[in-house]
Amino acid sequence: MLKHLNILIIFIFFISSSLLKAQDIQWEEIAPGVWKTTVGQPDEYDLLKASDVPPKWDALKKRKGGDFPFDISEFKAEVSGDNTHLRLPLEVEEQIFGFGLNFKTVHQRGQILQLHVDHYGGRDNGRTHAPVPLYISSLGYGVFVNSARYIDVYAGTAARKDSDQAPEARDRNTDRNWTSRPYSDAVEMLVQSKGVEVYVFAGPTPLEAMSRYNLFTGGGPLPPRWGLGFTQRVHKLFTADQVIEEAKTFEEKGFPLDFIGLEPGWQSKSYPNTFVWDEERFPEPEAFLNELKDIGVRVNLWVNPFVSPESPVYKKILPYTGTHTVWAGIVPDFTIKETQDIFWDHFEKEHVGIGVSGYKIDEVDGYDRYLWPDVAKFPSGISAEQMRQTYGLLVQKQSAEIFRKNNQRTYGLVRASNGGGTSFPYVIYNDYYNHEDFITALINSSYSGVLWTPEARASKTAEEWLRRMQSVVFSPMAMINAWSSGTKPWSYPEVEKEVKDMALLRMQMMPYWYSEFAKYHFHGIPPIRGMDLEDGFSMNFEEKVLSDDDVDLEVNPYAEAVRKEIKDQYMTGEYLLVAPMFTGQTTRKVILPKGKWYDFYTGDFAGESEIITVTPGLDKIPVYVKNGAIIPFTDPILHAPKKGEKINIEFRFYGDKNGKYHLYDDDGETFDYENGDFSWREVQVVKQNNGKFKGSLSPAEKGKPDNLGKITWKFMTSQ
Ligand code: GAL
Numbered sequence: 001m002l003k004h005l006n007i008l009i010i011f012i013f014f015i016s017s018s019l020l021k022a023q024d025i026q027w028e029e030i031a032p033g034v035w036k037t038t039v040g041q042p043d044e045y046d047l048l049k050a051s052d053v054p055p056k057w058d059a060l061k062k063r064k065g066g067d068f069p070f071d072i073s074e075f076k077a078e079v080s081g082d083n084t085h086l087r088l089p090l091e092v093e094e095q096i097f098g099f100g101l102n103f104k105t106v107h108q109r110g111q112i113l114q115l116h117v118d119h120y121g122g123r124d125n126g127r128t129h130a131p132v133p134l135y136i137s138s139l140g141y142g143v144f145v146n147s148a149r150y151i152d153v154y155a156g157t158a159a160r161k162d163s164d165q166a167p168e169a170r171d172r173n174t175d176r177n178w179t180s181r182p183y184s185d186a187v188e189m190l191v192q193s194k195g196v197e198v199y200v201f202a203g204p205t206p207l208e209a210m211s212r213y214n215l216f217t218g219g220g221p222l223p224p225r226w227g228l229g230f231t232q233r234v235h236k237l238f239t240a241d242q243v244i245e246e247a248k249t250f251e252e253k254g255f256p257l258d259f260i261g262l263e264p265g266w267q268s269k270s271y272p273n274t275f276v277w278d279e280e281r282f283p284e285p286e287a288f289l290n291e292l293k294d295i296g297v298r299v300n301l302w303v304n305p306f307v308s309p310e311s312p313v314y315k316k317i318l319p320y321t322g323t324h325t326v327w328a329g330i331v332p333d334f335t336i337k338e339t340q341d342i343f344w345d346h347f348e349k350e351h352v353g354i355g356v357s358g359y360k361i362d363e364v365d366g367y368d369r370y371l372w373p374d375v376a377k378f379p380s381g382i383s384a385e386q387m388r389q390t391y392g393l394l395v396q397k398q399s400a401e402i403f404r405k406n407n408q409r410t411y412g413l414v415r416a417s418n419g420g421g422t423s424f425p426y427v428i429y430n431d432y433y434n435h436e437d438f439i440t441a442l443i444n445s446s447y448s449g450v451l452w453t454p455e456a457r458a459s460k461t462a463e464e465w466l467r468r469m470q471s472v473v474f475s476p477m478a479m480i481n482a483w484s485s486g487t488k489p490w491s492y493p494e495v496e497k498e499v500k501d502m503a504l505l506r507m508q509m510m511p512y513w514y515s516e517f518a519k520y521h522f523h524g525i526p527p528i529r530g531m532d533l534e535d536g537f538s539m540n541f542e543e544k545v546l547s548d549d550d551v552d553l554e555v556n557p558y559a560e561a562v563r564k565e566i567k568d569q570y571m572t573g574e575y576l577l578v579a580p581m582f583t584g585q586t587t588r589k590v591i592l593p594k595g596k597w598y599d600f601y602t603g604d605f606a607g608e609s610e611i612i613t614v615t616p617g618l619d620k621i622p623v624y625v626k627n628g629a630i631i632p633f634t635d636p637i638l639h640a641p642k643k644g645e646k647i648n649i650e651f652r653f654y655g656d657k658n659g660k661y662h663l664y665d666d667d668g669e670t671f672d673y674e675n676g677d678f679s680w681r682e683v684q685v686v687k688q689n690n691g692k693f694k695g696s697l698s699p700a701e702k703g704k705p706d707n708l709g710k711i712t713w714k715f716m717t718s719q
Pocket residue numbers: 236263264302362363430431481483
């Protein structure tokens with residue numbers, strides 16, 4: 001009897017656990033340099049189904065392919081019961097980046113994470129606003145796991161006894177090379193699902209791999225021009241008159257402003273929300289929106305999707321909501337067509353239809369205490385876990401559709417996203433407020449296919465305010481979020497002029513930001529990039545600039561040396577390296593990758609393949625420009641140019657070698673560019689026989705948009 005039981009157990013073990021060997025795993029090359037495999041039986045609902053965006057096949061197909069980027073036999077997958085285990089190889093010198101919007105770490109090798117949509121809680125443990133299951137390798141490839149489950153990641157932390165490179169046992173008593181982190185040769189993941197799709201993106205460079213992922217998920221969003229201007233969010237109980245007053249004050253004081261954000265108090269009730277204008281604070285919403293638009297300012301509305309019993313959509317939507325409430329509001333199941341119609345039709349009629357330009361979609365990320373628990377049920381049958389992982393994707397996709405239907409682009413804010421969300425016109429923000437960590441998040445956004453804003457709210461000192469505003473200017477959304485503090489850009493008189501100069505610089509650089517976003521959209525190149533996506537940057541630099549802190553083994557026998565990673569400088573657009581300064585800092589180190597680099601403000605030579613130490617003064621954020629760079633500037637305008645409005649361009653040239661730039665142009669507001677209504681203009685600077693540089697600009701193609709006014713040239717570097 002016992003013998004039979006043993007045989008049965010062994011048999012059950014065999015059918016419930018199947019190690020898929022390399023030969024069982026089929027990789028299909030779905031575009032040059034993009035491979036897909038399906039392990040076991042994946043869930044029907046996943047990240048790509050939730051985001052539902054077609055890949056930019058044309059752009060992907062134009063890319064050069066190549067060999068599968070790592071030893072294909074080193075990919076191992078095992079389906080065991082309800083779990084899928086994945087194992088991917090790691091070379092000794094390999095570093096990995098990504099796994100979503102982390103705030104403290106850039107190097108992910110050595111991290112243990114549970115990828116779980118949540119409000120960031122101060123630790124990089126996988127719980128974050130966009131826990132994208134994507135990593136990019138320093139060896140030039142990317143891996144994406146298409147699952148809407150919480151995923152456990154052991155990123156080079158676990159050592160297997162059957163590994164070819166299993167770590168050697170060392171004696172801690174005597175061997176100084178003993179380490180608490182023995183070598184691990186794999187990224188291992190546990191997905192609680194009977195199967196999963198995995199995608200691999202080839203390089204050869206990390207940037208090439210990242211851009212393939214971005215194109216595969218639809219390419220970056222192309223914001224309207226106004227989205228790249230300045231935005232202020234007003235106090236939550238402001239009235240229409242106060243908002244208009246605020247917009248006028250910006251104008252009078254000469255501060256740029258393109259859109260104003262209204263916080264929860266625009267509604268009759270909030271938390272849970274009615275989605276209805278408050279009659280006292282906003283008695284005539286349409287007239288209010290028009291009055292603002294006349295002075296060049298648009299309106300963005302705060303919402304979270306949790307519906308108040310007093311909302312006009314409540315009764316209709318009730319059958320299509322989950323079992324649990326959030327702040328006593330019902331939770332729409334946005335995977336159902338009826339829900340989408342009821343909910344977004346109201347938004348279209350009551351907001352977008354009368355002139356609202358965008359949304360800030362709050363609290364779709366988490367905080368376990370208020371969000372639905374994992375035991376919740378939704379009428380579609382999608383599990384609570386999958387709903388949580390994808391809720392941010394669903395609201396971004398569906399709200400953006402309203403604007404598309406009206407042939408108007410939008411650019412808004414959201415607190416949760418995930419894999420597949422690259423193309424949505426939303427920027428992530430949160431309630432955390434550490435300036436240094438905000439910059440690390442900017443860097444990490446570039447390895448995750450999402451956008452992030454290091455918003456400024458208020459500051460303890462004028463210095464802090466200016467330093468924060470400087471970072472805001474070099475970010476995807478230049479925002480002051482004064483929903484609680486009521487802070488204005490001029491609230492710190494000691495630095496009012498410096499803040500204003502920065503804000504105007506943001507506007508002057510509008511043609512640059514716009515062209516760089518077009519490159520994100522059409523070519524998948526993120527407008528903000530971590531240094532490791534930059535050619536000519538090497539991790540050896542990091543070793544030189546950072547040294548290990550002493551490890552006190554008395555205090556913690558397993559202590560680890562401090563990581564060597566660069567978390568405080570990044571690239572923005574094709575040519576600019578930004579090195580923010582933080583409160584209390586007067587000097588800092590900046591790593592200049594290969595090639596010559598120039599000071600953004602003076603055009604002077606700054607260094608070449610080296611680490612420089614700079615003391616920029618309070619009014620400057622250190623920015624360096626690549627040799628041969630051409631940066632398009634416009635006038636210090638207070639509002640982004642409207643459709644059809646001409647803009648003057650001053651091309652600033654830096655360095656001592658010929659340069660080229662691609663300047664993008666379209667109407668700046670609609671989706672007509674999708675029908676070919678756009679132009680790329682080639683800008684060139686070439687050294688003449690007399691040793692002087694001369695610039696030229698190609699004409700716009702016949703019938704294509706041409707919004708350029710007066711063109712001038714400025715040669716920043718004296719020869
Ligand atoms: C927070 C959000 C803030 C602000 C506030 C209003 O959750 O992150 O930016 O909008 O809600 O209640």
